[in-house]
Amino acid sequence: MSSQWTEDDDEELACRAQGGDRQAMASIFQRYRGMLTWACIRTCGSDLAEDALQDLMEAFPAKIQSFDPARGSLRSWLSVVARNQAHRTAGRFHRHPTVSLDAGPAESARWVPEACTERDAVEALVEARELLAKIVPVLTDRELLVITRVLIDDQPAAELAAEQGWQPVTVRTTLNKARAKIRRHLAGMAHSGTGEDAR
Numbered sequence: 001m002s003s004q005w006t007e008d009d010d011e012e013l014a015c016r017a018q019g020g021d022r023q024a025m026a027s028i029f030q031r032y033r034g035m036l037t038w039a040c041i042r043t044c045g046s047d048l049a050e051d052a053l054q055d056l057m058e059a060f061p062a063k064i065q066s067f068d069p070a071r072g073s074l075r076s077w078l079s080v081v082a083r084n085q086a087h088r089t090a091g092r093f094h095r096h097p098t099v100s101l102d103a104g105p106a107e108s109a110r111w112v113p114e115a116c117t118e119r120d121a122v123e124a125l126v127e128a129r130e131l132l133a134k135i136v137p138v139l140t141d142r143e144l145l146v147i148t149r150v151l152i153d154d155q156p157a158a159e160l161a162a163e164q165g166w167q168p169v170t171v172r173t174t175l176n177k178a179r180a181k182i183r184r185h186l187a188g189m190a191h192s193g194t195g196e197d198a199r
Helices: 007-018 022-031 033-044 046-066 074-095 118-138 141-152 157-164 168-192
Strands: none
Touching (some): 007 022, 007 046, 007 074, 022 033, 033 074, 046 074, 141 157, 141 168, 157 168
C-alpha cells in the first residue's frame, strides 16, 4: 500500500481535528482504518477489536488533543493510541462481559461517517481474519513483521529498517519474498481447493 498523502497533510488534518472539525476526524479514521483495525486485532484479539474501534471513535475528539507533531507522525501516534485503547477495552470486557448490542451510538461518536461505522469495521475484521488465516502459516516471523508494518501499518521501509537494526535493502527483499510466497500459496489454494502449500 503506497501512501497518497504526506505527513504535512496528516498534520493539517490533525490540527483541524484538534479545533473540533469533525470531518477532519472522519478523514483520519478513513485514511488509517486498516492500520487501526489491525492494531486492535493484534492487541485484544479479533473478538474485541470492533469494540475497541468503537471505543476509540467515541473517545477520539478528546484523544486527538494530545497529538503533538513535534514528537512523531500521526500514524505512529494513532498506532499507540489504538493499542492503548484496545488494552482498556479488553479490561472493560473482562470486568463486564455482558454488553447490549442494541444500544445506540454515543453522542461523541456521531461524527463518524457511514464508511467508518461498526458494520464497516466488522467487514474489515472478517476480511482481515480470512486473509490472515490463509497467509500466516506460510510466512516467517520476519516476513510477517514486514508485511504488517509496511503494508498494513503503512510504516516507511527505512523507518522499519532503522527500528530493527537492518539494512534498508533487507526490508525490501523480505517484502518481495513474502509477496511472492503469498501469491504462490494463494494460487496453489485456488487450484487445489485446500490450504496446503509448500512453505
